[in-house]
Amino acid sequence: MHPTRRGFLKGGALLVSVGRASAGVAVPPPRTRRQGRVVTPNGVTDPGRMVKGARIFHLIVQTVTHEFAPGLSAECFGYNGRVHGPTLEATEGERVRIYVTNRLDTNTTVHWHGLYVPNGMDGVGGLSQRPIEPGETFLYEFELRQHGTYMYHSHHDEMTQMALGLMGMFVVHPRGGEGDGPARDYAYLLSTWALKPGLARPDPNEMSDFNVLTLNAKIFPATEAMVAKRGERVRIRIGNLSAMDHHPIHLHGHSFAVTATDGGAIPPSAQWREVSVLVPVGSTRTIEFIADNPGDWAFHCHMTHHVMTQMGHGIPNLVGVEAGDFDAALGRVIPGFGAMGGSDEEQLHEIPPNSLPMMGGAGPFGYITMSGMFSILKVRDHLETDSDPGWYENPPGTVAEVASPEQLAADGIELPG
Numbered sequence: 001m002h003p004t005r006r007g008f009l010k011g012g013a014l015l016v017s018v019g020r021a022s023a024g025v026a027v028p029p030p031r032t033r034r035q036g037r038v039v040t041p042n043g044v045t046d047p048g049r050m051v052k053g054a055r056i057f058h059l060i061v062q063t064v065t066h067e068f069a070p071g072l073s074a075e076c077f078g079y080n081g082r083v084h085g086p087t088l089e090a091t092e093g094e095r096v097r098i099y100v101t102n103r104l105d106t107n108t109t110v111h112w113h114g115l116y117v118p119n120g121m122d123g124v125g126g127l128s129q130r131p132i133e134p135g136e137t138f139l140y141e142f143e144l145r146q147h148g149t150y151m152y153h154s155h156h157d158e159m160t161q162m163a164l165g166l167m168g169m170f171v172v173h174p175r176g177g178e179g180d181g182p183a184r185d186y187a188y189l190l191s192t193w194a195l196k197p198g199l200a201r202p203d204p205n206e207m208s209d210f211n212v213l214t215l216n217a218k219i220f221p222a223t224e225a226m227v228a229k230r231g232e233r234v235r236i237r238i239g240n241l242s243a244m245d246h247h248p249i250h251l252h253g254h255s256f257a258v259t260a261t262d263g264g265a266i267p268p269s270a271q272w273r274e275v276s277v278l279v280p281v282g283s284t285r286t287i288e289f290i291a292d293n294p295g296d297w298a299f300h301c302h303m304t305h306h307v308m309t310q311m312g313h314g315i316p317n318l319v320g321v322e323a324g325d326f327d328a329a330l331g332r333v334i335p336g337f338g339a340m341g342g343s344d345e346e347q348l349h350e351i352p353p354n355s356l357p358m359m360g361g362a363g364p365f366g367y368i369t370m371s372g373m374f375s376i377l378k379v380r381d382h383l384e385t386d387s388d389p390g391w392y393e394n395p396p397g398t399v400a401e402v403a404s405p406e407q408l409a410a411d412g413i414e415l416p417g
């Protein structure tokens, strides 16, 4: 099968989205914000504020219209106007007071995932507290007795409320700081959504067919790139609060050490090296490496369906089919149906409103055939700022290209007839 003749099913229509970017999904200029020491790509890091020796946070739970990428938005639940909530950042030994105001029209709670808290601060609705009713503001107060990467999420009707986005990261730095801490410290929260093309709200009832797979609630090409200067030590904290899916997160061009889970730091003698780290549901994994390989390196979930967006299922496999008049024939029973085939120019079919092609954004060598849980680590010899430096300029002779007849002959490669 020719690579430009692949078809992709989307919401009842088989789409071919290779060959050109559709309107509205060009790669936006990504930015990386540094509010605290931890950078939350596409999100915010909230260090709170100190009042009489305690660190104060305020989470407002509310309905939020969230954009996963230009062209795809949904009515979700969020904190402080965002999906997901801010990465809360504090230091071991601190007392935190976290006010939670419920602006939903349903009850909620907040659970502090992985943190040692008094039982009554654990946020399990009905078990450890009564739920926070609409309009109420609850206070959670506890001392941070550990350091590491944790999470927070609704623990009331959690199947629904987490499916709609009520979650965030909680980073606790070690008491006394880190003498040789990393130069870059990134935080990602992985989540999964069932958002049928054209619909306004994610479906919490879905158990298996999640079609929007996100890094910090964004899908490529809307995911902001990470940056690092060559030689810098980079830490990436990854939490997974997907409904049903574990994610093997893969980094290209480097290997890394798994340095911590939400159970605590892993002693150096027990750390292991990987190029993909499996982040199970309800867990965090922290990885560290030296960014010693300049370039634009893919950072993504290795589940192939998790780097796709809004695929539909339930039609026969048409890979390799000579489409011919198939579109017109099937279009009579399935309006808008489009099978693979035709020229590149014809390959992008009509898609329903508020939906995106299954994959892709513009790249330096054409269309990047990935979406969903996909981002890029940009390693450079020199970085003027922490914002996206643009595409990597490869040194001459270091990009794969068509083999020359001379080279083929020199290496004794004979092409099949």
Ligand SMILES: [Cu+2]
Residues within 6 Å of the ligand: 213, 245, 246, 247, 248, 301, 302, 303, 306, 373
């Ligand atoms: Cu995945």
